Structure formats: C-alpha cells, structure tokens
Amino acid sequence: MNLFLTLTGFLLAFLVNLFFPQVAEGVKLKSYTFGGIAIDDNLAYRLVLLALALYYGIYRLVLFVKKADQEKINKFGKGAKFRFAIGIALALWDLLGTKLLVLPQPFFPGPAVIMDAFLGDTAFIWKNTLYSLRLFVAGFSVGVVTGVLTGVLIGWYPKARYWILPVLNICGVIPAVAWMPFALTLFPTSFAAATFLIAICSWFPVATMTADGVQGTPKSLFELSRTFGAGQLYQIFHIAIPHAMPQIFTGIMTAAAFGFTTLVMAEMMGQPGGLGYYINTSKVWSAYYKVFAAIVVMAVLFSAILKVVGVVQRYVLRWQKGVVR
Known part of the structure; x- marks a missing residue:
C-alpha cells in the first residue's frame, strides 16, 4: 500500500x-x-x-x-x-x-x-556545481578542524577557556557575510576570502559543541585512567574527544547548514563561479527557470553533503547502536 x-x-x-x-x-x-x-x-x-x-x-x-x-x-x-x-x-x-x-x-x-x-545549460551547471562543492569542502574542512581544536583547548585548559571563550562568543554571533569586506582585503583571491567566510561560520558551532562535550566528560573516567598510568594526551585523545563525539557531530551538522548558506551568499557577492554566481547571472537576464534549476541542484547537493556526514557519523558512533534510541 x-x-x-x-x-x-x-x-x-x-x-x-x-x-x-x-x-x-x-x-x-x-x-x-x-x-x-x-x-x-x-x-x-x-x-x-x-x-x-x-x-x-x-x-x-x-x-x-x-x-x-x-x-x-x-x-x-x-x-x-x-x-x-x-x-x-x-x-x-x-x-x-x-x-x-x-x-x-x-x-x-x-x-x-x-x-x-x-x-x-548542462555543462555550465555542472561546472558551477563543482566550483561550489570545491569551495564548500575547502571552507568547511578548515572550519571543522579548527573548531575541534578550539573546542578541545577551551574544554580542557582553563587558561585557554579564559582567553579564547570570550573571543568565540563575540565572533560567533557576527554573521559571516559581515566579515566579507575584511576578507576581500586580507586574502589575495576571492576564493580564499570565501573559504575564510565558510570556515569562520563553521568554526563556531563545532568549537562550542566540542567544548561542551569535553567539559561534560565524567571526572571518574579521568581518575580511573590515571590509576592505570594514563597521561594527559591519552586522556584527551582516548577519553575526552571520544566522549564528546556525539556533540561534535551535532556541531558539524549545524556547521554544514551555516556553511552552505554562507557559500551561496559569498558566490552571489563576488565569486567567479558557483551556484550562487549562476543564480546571479540568470537573474540579470530574467531567466528565472535557471534560478529554479540552481535551487534544485542546491537542494540535492546539500542533501548529499548531509548524507555523507551522516554516514561518517554512524560509522564513528557505531558503538551507540543498541544503546541510544
């Protein structure tokens, strides 16, 4: 039925x-x-x-x-x-x-x-889709890696939390597009500037969730590991980070949405390619059927990105199967 x-x-x-x-x-x-x-x-x-x-x-x-x-x-x-x-x-x-x-x-x-x-417009749509994918992967990867590192520092070291957390809270609430004039001035190419914008908006949710996950690790686990002679690095990489993995992936999922939104905005405001650029050029000629086509490609592309992240998440958190409903 x-x-x-x-x-x-x-x-x-x-x-x-x-x-x-x-x-x-x-x-x-x-x-x-x-x-x-x-x-x-x-x-x-x-x-x-x-x-x-x-x-x-x-x-x-x-x-x-x-x-x-x-x-x-x-x-x-x-x-x-x-x-x-x-x-x-x-x-x-x-x-x-x-x-x-x-x-x-x-x-x-x-x-x-x-x-x-x-x-x-098959070839042109395909070309711009690949440009968007390349730009997103570059910025998103940088944002996730720096976000995890920042979150571990904040969650583990009190001094790092004292100095970095206020900066994270201030920068995190500023829309990524607001950084565009500075990014275009600081970076040599528009691609590098857009990569920075995607990275900074991906960095905030990943860093925040990672820090919460690391800080939320039960102290009993650290005490038990110390009785077996575990050092600080072992506790970070084998206890704190694995315990924070569910929160980290929550931050990554959120960062993917923020990053994709910033990607389209950046492409519509100065990139030489990408789906946002394709929408802009189509809109100028009132070719709104092409705008809709780009929106369809965006929906499929973002769904595919979430699917890939979900597959990685299920693999990394496979130990949760049968434990978490």
Whole structure:
C-alpha cells in the first residue's frame, strides 16, 4: 500500500503532463538532441518522474529481497504520504505554471520549463556545481578542524577557556557575510576570502559543541585512567574527544547548514563561479527557470553533503547502536 501511494503521486504528475493539453500560449518548450535522440522539455520532465518512481520501486524491492528489518520498512512507509503529496504538488505546478500559465511569469515557470536549464545549460551547471562543492569542502574542512581544536583547548585548559571563550562568543554571533569586506582585503583571491567566510561560520558551532562535550566528560573516567598510568594526551585523545563525539557531530551538522548558506551568499557577492554566481547571472537576464534549476541542484547537493556526514557519523558512533534510541 505504501509503495502504491508513492508511485501513484509521481504517475499522476506524469499523466497530467502527458495528456493535459497546452492551453496557454507563449510557453517556449525547446528540444535538444543527445546521441541522435531528440528530447524536449516535457519528455525530460516525464523521464525524471519515471526515474523517481522507478527509484522508490527498486528501493522497496531491495528491502523486500534483503528482508530488511522492520525499522527500515516502517521508515519507508512513513514517507509514502509525503511522496504522494510531492507528486500531486508537481502536477498542480505543471498545470498552473505551464499548461494554463496562471502563475505570474517569468517568475514561476513550470517544472517542464525548468528542465530546459538542465538540457541546454548542462555543462555550465555542472561546472558551477563543482566550483561550489570545491569551495564548500575547502571552507568547511578548515572550519571543522579548527573548531575541534578550539573546542578541545577551551574544554580542557582553563587558561585557554579564559582567553579564547570570550573571543568565540563575540565572533560567533557576527554573521559571516559581515566579515566579507575584511576578507576581500586580507586574502589575495576571492576564493580564499570565501573559504575564510565558510570556515569562520563553521568554526563556531563545532568549537562550542566540542567544548561542551569535553567539559561534560565524567571526572571518574579521568581518575580511573590515571590509576592505570594514563597521561594527559591519552586522556584527551582516548577519553575526552571520544566522549564528546556525539556533540561534535551535532556541531558539524549545524556547521554544514551555516556553511552552505554562507557559500551561496559569498558566490552571489563576488565569486567567479558557483551556484550562487549562476543564480546571479540568470537573474540579470530574467531567466528565472535557471534560478529554479540552481535551487534544485542546491537542494540535492546539500542533501548529499548531509548524507555523507551522516554516514561518517554512524560509522564513528557505531558503538551507540543498541544503546541510544
């Protein structure tokens, strides 16, 4: 039943696009040739809908074949209504934004029109996506590493906490974009400046959560380790940091959201590439279907980043399985 509900939403959106006539005039739907096969915007949109339905169908089949545990099956079932609603929303959007042209244009193009950006601007979108990913990884990595180091210093050494914590509290509340004029002056390239902005907004949540985790380590663990001759470095790396890992990953998840927001803002304010830059250039020409395409890519990219962080988190905190609900 859950699979049927999931597939029904996307298939309804498919049928609406296929059989509902194009009532409104003035809608430009282009056609492109790939490998000798002609694909227009409507066909590309239908293929995406079929791909989504096929993905969820195969995923449910894999759960059945592998005899997955009930928790995974229940998780898939809980999302069925939401996926059905997405299909209905896409069908309505197609009707109002393309078929009937009720929504104000060019600000709210239909999904088939948005597909034109992916068909006609494939190489440029891919290039800007890679630029954004490279910039995010650079800034986020620096922010996480410096955040963990700062948090350990604050959480372990009282003198470091006395001097660094006020600086952390002051800098942490300042929006990263406010540092942009100074970053552009201090760093030789706009890429380095944007890396700094992403790093500083990622640094604050990671440092704060790491410090809380280290400080919250039970003193009994340190006393027990000292009875076995453990030194300070051993206590930091084998007791304090492992104990703080859940909090550290909470900070990393928060930092990922802050960092991605700063990434887009930085790209819209002076970067020579990236998805934010792509949005700016598209907006100048009122190509709002390209703006929507960039937003879709951002959503997919950020979801993928969170997925990667989640996989690393589950691996590092695998000892929690069966302990924490």
